[in-house]
Amino acid sequence: MKAYRLEVRFTVLLAVLLLAAGNIALFFSIFPVEGNLFGFPIMYIIPILSGWFGVLILTVVANNIGNKIDTEIEKANEEEEERVEKQEKEEGA
Amino acid sequence: MEETMWRLDNPILGIGAIIVMFLVFYIVSYISNRKSSSVADLYVAGATVGPITNGLAMASTYMSLATFLGITALILELQVPFIMLWIQLILSIPLITIIYGTSLRRMGAFSPTHFIRERYGVKASIIAALFMILVSIMYALGQMIGIALAFEMAFGVPYLPGLIVGGLIIVGYVTIGGMAGASNNAAIQMVIIALMFIIPLGAIMRAMGGDGWFFPPLLYADMVPAMMDAMPNFFDYQFSPKWYFSLLGLTLGSLGLPHLAMRIYTASNLKSARKAMVWFAFIIGLVFSATYAMGFVGVYATQTQGLTISSADADKLTLILNLVYNPEWVTALVIAGAVAAGLSTLSGNLLAIGALLSQDIITTLKPSIPSKTRVKLGYAAVFAGGIISIILAINPPAFLVVSILWAFGLAGVTNAPLIIVGVWWKEANKYGAMAAALVGGILYIIVSPFVFPGIVLTGHGVTDGMGLSGAMLAIPVSFVLLIVVSYITNRIPKLQSTLTTAEDHKLIERIHGWTNVHPKRYNSTVGAAITVVVFSAVAIWSLFPWNL
Numbered sequence: 001m002k003a004y005r006l007e008v009r010f011t012v013l014l015a016v017l018l019l020a021a022g023n024i025a026l027f028f029s030i031f032p033v034e035g036n037l038f039g040f041p042i043m044y045i046i047p048i049l050s051g052w053f054g055v056l057i058l059t060v061v062a063n064n065i066g067n068k069i070d071t072e073i074e075k076a077n078e079e080e081e082e083r084v085e086k087q088e089k090e091e092g093a
Numbered sequence: 094m095e096e097t098m099w100r101l102d103n104p105i106l107g108i109g110a111i112i113v114m115f116l117v118f119y120i121v122s123y124i125s126n127r128k129s130s131s132v133a134d135l136y137v138a139g140a141t142v143g144p145i146t147n148g149l150a151m152a153s154t155y156m157s158l159a160t161f162l163g164i165t166a167l168i169l170e171l172q173v174p175f176i177m178l179w180i181q182l183i184l185s186i187p188l189i190t191i192i193y194g195t196s197l198r199r200m201g202a203f204s205p206t207h208f209i210r211e212r213y214g215v216k217a218s219i220i221a222a223l224f225m226i227l228v229s230i231m232y233a234l235g236q237m238i239g240i241a242l243a244f245e246m247a248f249g250v251p252y253l254p255g256l257i258v259g260g261l262i263i264v265g266y267v268t269i270g271g272m273a274g275a276s277n278n279a280a281i282q283m284v285i286i287a288l289m290f291i292i293p294l295g296a297i298m299r300a301m302g303g304d305g306w307f308f309p310p311l312l313y314a315d316m317v318p319a320m321m322d323a324m325p326n327f328f329d330y331q332f333s334p335k336w337y338f339s340l341l342g343l344t345l346g347s348l349g350l351p352h353l354a355m356r357i358y359t360a361s362n363l364k365s366a367r368k369a370m371v372w373f374a375f376i377i378g379l380v381f382s383a384t385y386a387m388g389f390v391g392v393y394a395t396q397t398q399g400l401t402i403s404s405a406d407a408d409k410l411t412l413i414l415n416l417v418y419n420p421e422w423v424t425a426l427v428i429a430g431a432v433a434a435g436l437s438t439l440s441g442n443l444l445a446i447g448a449l450l451s452q453d454i455i456t457t458l459k460p461s462i463p464s465k466t467r468v469k470l471g472y473a474a475v476f477a478g479g480i481i482s483i484i485l486a487i488n489p490p491a492f493l494v495v496s497i498l499w500a501f502g503l504a505g506v507t508n509a510p511l512i513i514v515g516v517w518w519k520e521a522n523k524y525g526a527m528a529a530a531l532v533g534g535i536l537y538i539i540v541s542p543f544v545f546p547g548i549v550l551t552g553h554g555v556t557d558g559m560g561l562s563g564a565m566l567a568i569p570v571s572f573v574l575l576i577v578v579s580y581i582t583n584r585i586p587k588l589q590s591t592l593t594t595a596e597d598h599k600l601i602e603r604i605h606g607w608t609n610v611h612p613k614r615y616n617s618t619v620g621a622a623i624t625v626v627v628f629s630a631v632a633i634w635s636l637f638p639w640n641l
Contacts, residue, residue: 004614052374073605
C-alpha cells in the first residue's frame with residue numbers, strides 16, 4: 001500500500017498545486033494587493049509568471065515523481081508476486 | 094463613420110505564403126501517410142511519437158486560433174479578466190497527464206471514449222461519444238471562423254467565400270493526412286506559429302517605441318505608465334471572486350477535450366508522455382505570454398496611438414496590428430501562421446470526430462466491420478465533421494472564442510467526470526456514468542443562451558455564452574450524480590447482476606500499473622463523500638446572484 005498511498009498523495013498534491021499556480025488571479029480577487037513588480041502591477045504580472053514558470057517547474061517535478069512512482073509500483077508488484085510464490089510453496093510443502 | 098476594410102493591398106503575398114505553407118504540410122502528410130496502414134496508425138500514429146515532437150504537437154493542437162486571434166479580441170474589448178481567464182488553460186496537458194493520461198496510455202486507449210466503453214459499457218460510451226462529437230464540432234466551429242477571417246484578409250474577399258475556400262482546403266488536408274501527418278506537421282506548425290506570432294509582435298512593439306521588443310512576451314513594462322494614463326482601469330479585475338472561481342470549470346473542461354487527451358496516447362512510452370508535458374508547458378507558456386502582450390499592445394495602440402478598430406473587427410486584432418505597423422509581407426506570413434494555428438487544432442478536432450464516429454460508435458455497434466472499412470469510415474467521418482463545422486460557421490457568434498470555450502464546458506460536464514472518477518474510484522458504474530453525462534449535459538445546454546436565451550444564470554452575455562456559469566452548475570451536478578447514483582445502484586441487489594464489478598476493479602488496478610487487485614485501493618468512500626459535499630456546495634453557489 002506504500003506505493004499506492006504515494007501515488008494518491010502525489011496526484012492530489014500536484015493537482016492542487018497546479019490549480020493554484022494557474023489560478024493566482026482567484027486569490028488576488030479575494031485578497032487584492034497594491035504595488036508594482038518588474039514595472040507591472042503585481043496582480044497582473046504574478047499570475048502570468050506563475051502561469052508559465054510556476055506550472056513549468058511543477059511539470060518537471062511531476063515528471064520526476066511520476067517516473068519514481070512507476071518504479072515503486074513495479075517493485076511492489078514484484079514483492080507481491082514473490083510473497084504469493086513463497087506462500088504457495090509453503091502450502092505445497 | 095466609414096468602417097476600415099482591413100486587408101492586404103497585395104493579395105499575391107498572402108496567397109503565396111499560404112500556398113508555400115500548405116505545400117510543406119501536404120508533403121509531410123503524404124510521406125507520413127504512406128506509413129499509415131492501420132486504425133492505430135491513423136489515430137495515434139502507432140504510439141511512436143517522441144517527447145519533443147509530441148510536446149510541440151500538444152502545444153500546437155491546443156494553441157488554436159482562439160489564442161492567435163480570439164483571446165486578443167477579448168482583451169481588446171474586455172481587458173485583463175480575459176488574460177486571467179486564459180492563464181489557467183495551460184493546466185490542461187499537465188493535469189491530464191498526471192490525473193489520467195498515463196493510466197489511459199498504459200491501457201492502450203485510442204481515445205477517452207475507448208476508456209469509457211471499457212469502464213462503463215457500450216451505452217455509456219455512445220452517450221459520451223455523441224457529446225464529444227458535439228464538443229469537437231463546436232471547437233472546430235471557432236477555428237473555421239478564424240480561418241475564414243484569415244482568408245478574408247489575405248485574399249481581400251468577403252467572409253463567406255473565405256470560409257468555404259479556407260475550410261475546404263483544410264478539411265482536405267486533414268482527411269488526406271491522418272494523425273501521423275498531423276503529429277509531424279503539428280510540431281512544424283508550432284514552430285511556425287511561435288515565430289510568426291512573437292517576432293512580428295517584437296517588430297510592432299519596436300515601431301511603437303517599446304524598449305523590450307527583443308523579448309515581447311514579458312518585456313513591455315516601459316509601456317505600462319502610458320497605458321495607465323490613457324486607460325487607468327486596464328489592469329482592473331472588474332469581476333467578483335465568483336467569476337474567477339468559475340474559471341476552474343474551464344480547467345476541468347480542458348481535461349475532457351478528446352483531441353487533446355489523444356496526444357498523450359501517441360507517446361512512445363510513459364516517460365516520453367511525461368517529458369512531452371514539460372515541453373508543452375514551456376512552449377505554451379511562451380506563446381500564451383506573447384498573446385497577453387499582443388492584447389496589451391492592441392489596447393495600447395487604440396488608447397495611445399489613435400488606431401481605431403471596430404467591435405466587428407476585434408477578432409482580427411493580431412492581423413490588423415501587423416498590417417498597421419509591419420510591412421505587408423510580414424502580415425502575409427502572420428496570416429499563414431494564423432492558418433497554421435487553425436489547421437493544427439482542426440486536425441486534432443476532426444481526427445477526434447473520425448475516431449469517435451467510426452471507432453466509438455459504428456465499430457462498437459457493429460464489431461464485425463473489417464479493419465479496412467473502419468479506416469475508410471474514419472476518413473469519411475473526418476471529412477463530414479469538417480463540412481458540418483463549415484456550415485455552422487456561416488452565421489458566426491460575435492467572438493470566435495465563445496463557441497470554443499462553450500465546448501470546454503460541455504467536455505467538462507459530460508466527459509471529464511466519467512474519466513476522472515472512473516480512473517480513481519472503483520465504485521463508479523455505468524448507471525452513475527449515464528446519469529451524469531445525460532443530466533449534466535442536458536442541464537448545461539439548457540442554461541446556455543443558445544437554446545433557451547431566457548434561461549441563463551447570470552445575464553452577462555460573454556459569461557453565459559462561454560459556458561462559465563453553466564459549467565459552474567453542471568460540472569458539480571455531473572460529479573455528484575456519478576458518485577451518488579453509482580453508490581446507490583451498487584447496493585441494489587437486482588442491479589448488481591447487471592454490473593461488471595470484478596472486471597472494473599481489475600481494469601482500474603491494471604491501468605495504474607498493478608498486476609493484482611487489492612480491495613482497499615481506489616475505493617475510498619470518504620474521498621467520494623468529500624467530493625459530493627464540496628461539489629454540491631459549488632452547484633448551489635452557482636445559483637446565487639453573480640452581480641457582474
